[in-house]
Amino acid sequence: MNLRRRYLRDRIMVAFVYLGTLVVLLPLGFILVHVFLSGVGALNWDFFTKPPAPPGEPGGGMLPAIVGTFVIDLMALAMGGALGLGGGVLMAEYPEHPLNRPLRLVANVLGGVPAILMGLFAFVVVVLPMGGFSAFSGSVALAVLMIPIIMRATEEVLRMLPWELREAGLALGLPRWRVTLSLVLPAAKGGIVTGLLLALARAAGEAAPLLFTAFGNSFLSFDPLGPMDSLPLKIYVYAISPYEDWIRQAWGAALLLVLLLMVTNYLARRAVRR
Amino acid sequence: MEALRMETENLTVYYGKHAGVRGVSLPVYDRTITALIGPSGCGKTTFLRALNRMHDLNPVVRVEGRVRLDDEDIYAPGVDPVVIRRKVGMVFQRPTPFPTMSIFENVVAGLRLVGVRDRDRLREVAERSLRQAALWDEVKDRLNEPAVGLSGGQQQRISIARALAVEPEVLLMDEPTSALDPISTQAIEDLLVDLKEQVTIVIVTHNMQQAARVSDRTAFFLDGEMIEFGPTEQLFTNPTDPRTEAYITGRFG
Numbered sequence: 001m002n003l004r005r006r007y008l009r010d011r012i013m014v015a016f017v018y019l020g021t022l023v024v025l026l027p028l029g030f031i032l033v034h035v036f037l038s039g040v041g042a043l044n045w046d047f048f049t050k051p052p053a054p055p056g057e058p059g060g061g062m063l064p065a066i067v068g069t070f071v072i073d074l075m076a077l078a079m080g081g082a083l084g085l086g087g088g089v090l091m092a093e094y095p096e097h098p099l100n101r102p103l104r105l106v107a108n109v110l111g112g113v114p115a116i117l118m119g120l121f122a123f124v125v126v127v128l129p130m131g132g133f134s135a136f137s138g139s140v141a142l143a144v145l146m147i148p149i150i151m152r153a154t155e156e157v158l159r160m161l162p163w164e165l166r167e168a169g170l171a172l173g174l175p176r177w178r179v180t181l182s183l184v185l186p187a188a189k190g191g192i193v194t195g196l197l198l199a200l201a202r203a204a205g206e207a208a209p210l211l212f213t214a215f216g217n218s219f220l221s222f223d224p225l226g227p228m229d230s231l232p233l234k235i236y237v238y239a240i241s242p243y244e245d246w247i248r249q250a251w252g253a254a255l256l257l258v259l260l261l262m263v264t265n266y267l268a269r270r271a272v273r274r
Numbered sequence: 275m276e277a278l279r280m281e282t283e284n285l286t287v288y289y290g291k292h293a294g295v296r297g298v299s300l301p302v303y304d305r306t307i308t309a310l311i312g313p314s315g316c317g318k319t320t321f322l323r324a325l326n327r328m329h330d331l332n333p334v335v336r337v338e339g340r341v342r343l344d345d346e347d348i349y350a351p352g353v354d355p356v357v358i359r360r361k362v363g364m365v366f367q368r369p370t371p372f373p374t375m376s377i378f379e380n381v382v383a384g385l386r387l388v389g390v391r392d393r394d395r396l397r398e399v400a401e402r403s404l405r406q407a408a409l410w411d412e413v414k415d416r417l418n419e420p421a422v423g424l425s426g427g428q429q430q431r432i433s434i435a436r437a438l439a440v441e442p443e444v445l446l447m448d449e450p451t452s453a454l455d456p457i458s459t460q461a462i463e464d465l466l467v468d469l470k471e472q473v474t475i476v477i478v479t480h481n482m483q484q485a486a487r488v489s490d491r492t493a494f495f496l497d498g499e500m501i502e503f504g505p506t507e508q509l510f511t512n513p514t515d516p517r518t519e520a521y522i523t524g525r526f527g
Contacts, residue, residue, distance in 0.1 A: 172360075173361075173384060
């Protein structure tokens with residue numbers, strides 16, 4: 001038929017696809033550019049090495065919050081990762097297990113719970129019994145936030161592997177747990193790490209669950225059982241403060257958070273590719 | 275007359291309510307090749323997978339009747355399916371190299387993953403199994419390369435070598451050449467004939483010529499039932515059941 005009209009229509013459709021891509025990418029680009037421009041001025045030596053200055057005084061830095069972010073998020077990743085991976089493996093590899101249905105329910109419900117309720121939960125089950133705010137309780141709140149994300153990501157990645165992989169292992173006379181551990185999980189390594197990173201990125205940006213758990217701390221602390229600071233908490237507190245220098249530093253903290261996540265992402269991906 | 279290695283007695287396999295295999299009694303003789311033929315959906319693969327308890331993982335499948343391996347009922351309570359599968363190995367329709375492992379690691383996976391650490395022994399087993407699978411000369415210089423880099427025919431022979439490495443008594447093969455080109459198919463058929471000196475083979479095949487070329491006995495399945503079983507030559511030249519004759523002369527299936 002009319003070949004030229006078909007070519008034209010093809011080109012118009014392709015143009016729409018590009019346009020759609022652009023529309024989706026634009027907000028992301030704006031956010032990144034804006035955070036970068038607003039935050040880059042705040043990043044200096046003091047920002048990384050000093051504790052915060054007293055309210056109203058210019059200067060000071062984010063050292064306690066930077067250290068705290070690492071401590072809290074890594075503890076959360078350890079706890080949430082272990083439980084989330086376990087749940088995901090059970091759902092994908094042992095579909096006949098009686099715990100499957102309740103587990104799926106928990107994953108679905110937990111996935112829809114607002115982040116601040118995770119903080120409330122940790123407040124009730126950790127902060128109150130232990131008698132005070134602590135980095136550990138913040139990690140528990142973030143871990144609970146991570147669990148459904150990791151569970152679902154793990155389950156999905158494992159389900160994508162061909163069923164023959166398990167059967168080939170079983171046919172060699174390997175027990176089921178060995179097939180899961182040595183054949184299935186290594187084959188899904190890349191996807192699992194992506195799931196963990198996704199959960200980490202999600203949790204690392206949350207301030208709400210930390211408000212009444214980790215609580216914040218203006219002094220450098222490595223004690224997981226005491227209150228600890230974190231970048232999202234600092235951003236929250238500084239951004240709504242009346243002090244210009246704090247607002248500037250809030251932007252700096254936001255930029256740092258974004259950069260940290262990008263670097264983690266890159267490193268983890270490189271590590272699994274090997 | 276050869277000795278019995280395996281035997282099924284009135285074996286019925288249910289998928290939910292539907293019986294995919296009904297009342298099959300089949301003897302499998304030591305160090306022979308038994309071919310299972312029949313049209314798609316006739317239950318031959320379902321039957322084969324019952325011989326090493328591969329159905330165990332599927333909760334909707336129920337197996338009734340008896341399967342004996344060396345006079346032991348493999349479905350008796352207290353029998354560990356893992357032990358049964360050590361003795362009764364399986365090769366699948368599609369090659370299944372373990373994607374994260376090298377050629378060497380693939381072949382010795384069945385030993386290494388249950389704790390055999392002795393390097394010399396593993397090397398020995400790898401060479402022996404790869405020779406048995408007629409692959410040694412092609413891969414001996416690149417044992418540490420990923421197995422997924424090999425061609426389809428080579429991958430299938432890796433799967434066979436891997437199954438042989440654990441020294442099974444019986445090897446079940448589910449259409450092992452259906453995904454392969456004629457040359458690879460030829461290589462595997464030659465291999466089967468050599469292998470039966472050491473191991474008992476039960477092979478499902480769509481390809482009647484293949485059954486005729488390699489097997490000692492053939493069972494013809496239709497609609498979940500075993501219609502006829504006998505020496506391959508007799509079944510192909512002088513079948514007793516008219517349905518067998520119709521199938522082997524190509525009138526259906």
